[in-house]
Amino acid sequence: MAGLQDAPMVTDNITETSVPASTPAKQTFHVGTRQSLLARVQADEVVKALKAAWPDHTFEIHAMSTTGDNNQKTALHKFNEKALWTQELEVLLQNRELDLIVHSLKDMPTQLPVDLILGCVTKREDPRDALVIKPTLAGKYKSLAELPEGSVIGTSSLRRTAQLKRHYPHLSYADVRGNIGTRLAKLDNPDGEYSAIVIAVAGLERLGLGKRITTFLSKNNGGMLHAVGQGALGIESRKDDTRVAELLAKIGCERTTRAALAERSLMRTLEGGCSVPIGVETEWVSRKGILDPDVGLGVKPAEEYHKLTGVAETGLGRKTAEEKTDDLTDELIMRAIVVSLDGQETAEVETRKRLMNQEDADEFGWEVAKQLVAKGADKILKGITLNRGIIAEQGDA
Numbered sequence: 001m002a003g004l005q006d007a008p009m010v011t012d013n014i015t016e017t018s019v020p021a022s023t024p025a026k027q028t029f030h031v032g033t034r035q036s037l038l039a040r041v042q043a044d045e046v047v048k049a050l051k052a053a054w055p056d057h058t059f060e061i062h063a064m065s066t067t068g069d070n071n072q073k074t075a076l077h078k079f080n081e082k083a084l085w086t087q088e089l090e091v092l093l094q095n096r097e098l099d100l101i102v103h104s105l106k107d108m109p110t111q112l113p114v115d116l117i118l119g120c121v122t123k124r125e126d127p128r129d130a131l132v133i134k135p136t137l138a139g140k141y142k143s144l145a146e147l148p149e150g151s152v153i154g155t156s157s158l159r160r161t162a163q164l165k166r167h168y169p170h171l172s173y174a175d176v177r178g179n180i181g182t183r184l185a186k187l188d189n190p191d192g193e194y195s196a197i198v199i200a201v202a203g204l205e206r207l208g209l210g211k212r213i214t215t216f217l218s219k220n221n222g223g224m225l226h227a228v229g230q231g232a233l234g235i236e237s238r239k240d241d242t243r244v245a246e247l248l249a250k251i252g253c254e255r256t257t258r259a260a261l262a263e264r265s266l267m268r269t270l271e272g273g274c275s276v277p278i279g280v281e282t283e284w285v286s287r288k289g290i291l292d293p294d295v296g297l298g299v300k301p302a303e304e305y306h307k308l309t310g311v312a313e314t315g316l317g318r319k320t321a322e323e324k325t326d327d328l329t330d331e332l333i334m335r336a337i338v339v340s341l342d343g344q345e346t347a348e349v350e351t352r353k354r355l356m357n358q359e360d361a362d363e364f365g366w367e368v369a370k371q372l373v374a375k376g377a378d379k380i381l382k383g384i385t386l387n388r389g390i391i392a393e394q395g396d397a
């Protein structure tokens with residue numbers, strides 16, 4: 001049963017390694033990633049940042065397939081282990097054949113092997129889920145609410161299905177597995193069963209497929225909270241590797257890191273050895289009441305940001321906010337939901353806190369978990385424990 005821990009279990013250990021004064025010039029670092037297109041694009045992005053920060057060093061990318069990649073048939077929630085997408089790469093990291101691994105943060109288990117750490121988290125892409133409607137229907141329907149009774153929505157996670165069932169009981173839900181390209185191809189197939197799919201915005205954007213998005217889902221639009229860590233890249237490294245710690249210190253985003261640590265701590269606290277359909281939204285808010293666009297979920301109109309920040313708009317109606325990414329005086333809002341698989345029962349919390357450091361972020365996640373339990377999350381989780389296996393979230397893409 002998902003028991004609440006007595007105190008935060010800090011296992012991301014991201015501040016633990018001390019950084020030495022300098023690293024010898026011209027070294028080669030081996031960067032691991034999965035072999036999917038998205039994984040390689042993400043590794044390229046991280047290597048580009050590393051090269052810019054450390055022009056003398058060389059970074060070699062090694063892409064490989066994992067258990068999860070090799071088994072494309074089994075529904076993700078039927079796998080009984082959590083490290084499907086990370087384990088083979090972690091073994092190479094432990095053997096020193098790799099120096100760091102680039103992961104989609106949401107695919108990283110919240111408990112890492114003891115000798116490995118979450119070395120850094122880079123600036124987050126849009127963390128939301130997207131609704132993508134089948135091209136032949138997209139002219140006619142623009143939202144889940146408009147889709148006709150019984151239309152089949154493909155999702156690859158119980159979190160998505162559970163939240164959607166709650167708000168759109170007139171629709172049917174089916175599993176859709178595969179990398180992003182595969183899922184879009186299944187949707188686009190004229191004889192295919194799906195009228196729409198729900199898929200992470202970040203994955204589409206990184207592959208240049210943002211044009212496929214029909215609408216962005218969030219708590220305020222469709223009642224859909226995203227997965228813990230969604231949209232962020234997590235870099236895993238060896239706890240004892242001070243050279244890599246020094247490299248990573250230049251490419252992390254402190255605001256994304258703190259938000260991610262809080263989300264992961266919430267999940268870790270609720271997991272207690274089993275699995276949880278949990279959605280979150282974290283958003284930085286200044287104490288003047290102006291919401292920061294860093295993880296913008298559209299709470300303030302874009303024009304208002306523009307007037308206040310003078311920051312250029314992205315194609316998503318969000319703002320880039322480079323100059324604000326290290327403003328740490330703001331508060332973090334966290335919205336979180338635990339939902340039963342049929343969408344009938346929920347425990348929901350929205351709260352905010354100023355985080356002075358990464359330990360505060362961890363503690364914040366734990367506090368939110370406690371508030372969720374006080375609202376009945378443990379009762380919902382008890383019902384789900386019977387359903388063994390991971391709650392599909394990690395993986396394909």
Ligand SMILES: NCc1[nH]cc(CCC(=O)O)c1CC(=O)O
Pocket residue numbers: 104105106107156198199200201202203229230231232393394395396397
């Ligand atoms: N579940 C698999 C997965 N892992 C990472 C992403 C891309 C988005 C991200 O980086 O969070 C996706 C696709 C999806 O959930 O639709």
